[in-house]
Amino acid sequence: MALRTMTYAEAAASALQAAMARDPRVVVLGEDVGRGGVFQQYKGLQAEFGGQRVIDTPISESTIAGVGVGMALAGMRPVIELRLVDFALCAMDEIVNQAAKNRYMFGGQGRVPLVLRLPIGFWASSAAQHSQSLEAWFAHLPGVVVMCPATPQDNHDMLTQALAGEDPVIYMENKELWGLSGPVDEAAVLPPGQARVMRRGDDLTIVAWSSAVGLAAQAATQLERQGVSASVIDLRSLWPWDRDTVLADCARTGRLLVAHEAVQVAGFGAEVAATAAQATGCRVARLGAPRIHVGFAAQLEAVVRISPQDIAQAAMALVEHAAPDLRQGIRV
Amino acid sequence: MDLLSLYRIMARIRAFELAAEEASIGGVAVLGQPLDPRTKVRGPLHVSIGQEAIAAGVCAHLRRDDLLTSSHRGHGHTLAKGGDMRRMMAELYGRRDGTNGGKGGSMHIADFSVGMLGANGVVCAGLPIACGAAHALKLQGKPDIVACFFGDGAANRGPFLEALNWACVYQLPVLFVCEDNRWSATTRTGPLTGGPGIAARATAIGVPASTVDGNDVEAVSALAQRLTEDVRATGSPRFLYATTLRVRGHLSADKQGYRDPREIEAAVAADPLALARTRLIDRDRLNQPIDAIDSEVAAEIKAAIAFADASPAPDTATAYQDVQTLGAGTWH
Numbered sequence: 264m265a266l267r268t269m270t271y272a273e274a275a276a277s278a279l280q281a282a283m284a285r286d287p288r289v290v291v292l293g294e295d296v297g298r299g300g301v302f303q304q305y306k307g308l309q310a311e312f313g314g315q316r317v318i319d320t321p322i323s324e325s326t327i328a329g330v331g332v333g334m335a336l337a338g339m340r341p342v343i344e345l346r347l348v349d350f351a352l353c354a355m356d357e358i359v360n361q362a363a364k365n366r367y368m369f370g371g372q373g374r375v376p377l378v379l380r381l382p383i384g385f386w387a388s389s390a391a392q393h394s395q396s397l398e399a400w401f402a403h404l405p406g407v408v409v410m411c412p413a414t415p416q417d418n419h420d421m422l423t424q425a426l427a428g429e430d431p432v433i434y435m436e437n438k439e440l441w442g443l444s445g446p447v448d449e450a451a452v453l454p455p456g457q458a459r460v461m462r463r464g465d466d467l468t469i470v471a472w473s474s475a476v477g478l479a480a481q482a483a484t485q486l487e488r489q490g491v492s493a494s495v496i497d498l499r500s501l502w503p504w505d506r507d508t509v510l511a512d513c514a515r516t517g518r519l520l521v522a523h524e525a526v527q528v529a530g531f532g533a534e535v536a537a538t539a540a541q542a543t544g545c546r547v548a549r550l551g552a553p554r555i556h557v558g559f560a561a562q563l564e565a566v567v568r569i570s571p572q573d574i575a576q577a578a579m580a581l582v583e584h585a586a587p588d589l590r591q592g593i594r595v
Numbered sequence: 596m597d598l599l600s601l602y603r604i605m606a607r608i609r610a611f612e613l614a615a616e617e618a619s620i621g622g623v624a625v626l627g628q629p630l631d632p633r634t635k636v637r638g639p640l641h642v643s644i645g646q647e648a649i650a651a652g653v654c655a656h657l658r659r660d661d662l663l664t665s666s667h668r669g670h671g672h673t674l675a676k677g678g679d680m681r682r683m684m685a686e687l688y689g690r691r692d693g694t695n696g697g698k699g700g701s702m703h704i705a706d707f708s709v710g711m712l713g714a715n716g717v718v719c720a721g722l723p724i725a726c727g728a729a730h731a732l733k734l735q736g737k738p739d740i741v742a743c744f745f746g747d748g749a750a751n752r753g754p755f756l757e758a759l760n761w762a763c764v765y766q767l768p769v770l771f772v773c774e775d776n777r778w779s780a781t782t783r784t785g786p787l788t789g790g791p792g793i794a795a796r797a798t799a800i801g802v803p804a805s806t807v808d809g810n811d812v813e814a815v816s817a818l819a820q821r822l823t824e825d826v827r828a829t830g831s832p833r834f835l836y837a838t839t840l841r842v843r844g845h846l847s848a849d850k851q852g853y854r855d856p857r858e859i860e861a862a863v864a865a866d867p868l869a870l871a872r873t874r875l876i877d878r879d880r881l882n883q884p885i886d887a888i889d890s891e892v893a894a895e896i897k898a899a900i901a902f903a904d905a906s907p908a909p910d911t912a913t914a915y916q917d918v919q920t921l922g923a924g925t926w927h
Contacts, residue, residue, distance in 0.1 A: 332723070333723065503921060
């Protein structure tokens with residue numbers, strides 16, 4: 264398969280188009296999807312598959328999500344468009360109490376193969392209710408898969424995998440990545456739940472996901488100029504997350520920094536860091552947003568953002584401490 | 596369906612719930628006290644004693660492939676839809692052979708094999724799911740319909756409006772059935788409900804509504820026959836609003852100190868089974884068949900109790916099963 268250059272949004276539309284052409288059970292439900300969705304991630308799909316399968320809905324988040332559950336139980340594979348993760352909060356009962364619990368609560372009588380698209384991240388000057396990164400909320404919830412693609416390749420592959428699953432997938436694209444352009448090789452697919460090692464270094468391991476992956480890669484380049492060699496791992500999925508890849512790299516470097524755009528307190532970085540420290544004895548650090556809201560003014564918004572410089576600085580602080588002796592190997 | 600058959604369904608529901616209620620004494624930690632270790636049915640038990648005519652009268656006009664969603668008060672709907680009484684009792688007992696393998700209990704009783712897609716612990720949660728199931732049936736070109744049972748309390752939650760609007764906008768085959776027993780848990784619904792009433796709300800949203808005495812099983816059945824025929828013929832929603840009276844408390848352990856005893860006496864006096872018996876005896880001269888049904892039902896309950904009692908507790912390993920496939924149930 265030849266490489267094609269696509270944006271992050273086009274890659275998702277391409278994956279969804281292929282899934283819809285292959286499987287009549289795949290349908291899309293959400294506001295404004297007919298005209299391509301607010302970020303054009305559904306571009307052309309209603310023209311191709313019609314309004315019966317790419318369904319424009321009222322602004323009824325609870326019922327969009329609840330309808331997805333009922334449709335899935337009755338044999339469909341719905342893609343639920345909720346515009347922004349911020350609006351998914353209007354549908355939390357349907358996501359948390361219905362979609363996630365259905366299979367378990369009813370003793371495995373039914374399945375809810377549902378893809379919930381809940382974009383996270385900043386959307387320049389969109390302030391507190393349109394800029395959140397709430398992935399940790401969903402990683403905490405049994406019954407769901409949580410995917411956070413960072414590249415056009417992954418947005419193609421991971422959406423394809425999400426559409427083939429048996430359970431609800433919280434699919435979190437990043438609003439600052441829609442226009443990111445890159446090669447997509449439809450044959451080069453990592454298994455779901457596997458992390459991608461972007462670069463391998465010796466002094467520390469940096470784990471990131473979503474838009475923080477690009478920031479971490481820039482930080483690694485800066486660190487290299489300062490004589491520090493960093494691994495960068497794109498976690499890709501928060502649940503399940505690829506412990507093996509992360510722990511093996513941490514055991515080798517002895518240091519782990521987890522960087523994410525979400526609030527640092529009780530963020531998923533804490534989970535990764537605690538697991539790595541417990542299993543490998545490596546030194547750990549986290550870098551996320553302060554526990555404040557996203558302000559409107561550019562200067563206030565900037566306070567909440569992490570930058571490549573912040574990541575490099577946190578990495579240097581970690582490296583300046585001597586690495587612990589890990590010769591005893593991984594402790595489980 | 597003739598009155599004798601309707602009586603039989605009601606008698607089965609009544610006997611099931613009386614037996615479950617007896618087995619649940621001491622099973623609710625009302626004020627956090629330890630449960631009586633001898634209690635067979637642990638946890639909250641919401642019975643529909645006095646409201647059986649609605650389940651019986653509506654489900655008499657459902658076919659096996661039709662689907663059904665229910666509220667937290669769902670034993671009657673499950674039995675009337677054809678659920679296996681023995682496995683239902685085993686579920687209330689929290690046993691391996693329960694419909695849900697002991698993972699759901701009374702509040703999540705379900706039997707997908709007969710199209711009963713689950714009771715629900717969240718008021719109004721079944722409405723969007725019912726719309727989704729109906730939407731799927733429509734997309735799949737199936738002739739089946741969905742019956743959606745809920746109480747008066749649900750009419751004050753947002754998804755009530757969203758789901759009725761959805762069913763109207765997409766013209767979906769849903770029969771909404773509101774069982775108005777006048778109580779939202781332990782508070783009167785009337786003073787907390789604005790406007791001209793629940794049926795009027797449905798009409799205002801565009802779902803034609805009809806009202807019936809929910810304690811008169813023949814009247815419910817006659818109306819349900821007409822409305823299910825309408826739903827099948829038009830593929831569009833209808834709303835059956837049934838007034839009834841709650842005999843027991845919100846849950847069986849609720850002693851109802853907040854209610855006027857005369858109201859409870861009136862509810863007992865309006866017993867739909869007593870009304871049906873009177874008609875069968877005085878009008879139809881069918882004493883003997885009633886007695887035969889009563890002893891048949893008593894034997895069925897005895898067998899269900901014996902089945903539940905004989906079933907072992909679920910293997911604790913099943914606690915990790917049916918959480919999800921990718922990222923399956925795990926400690927960490």
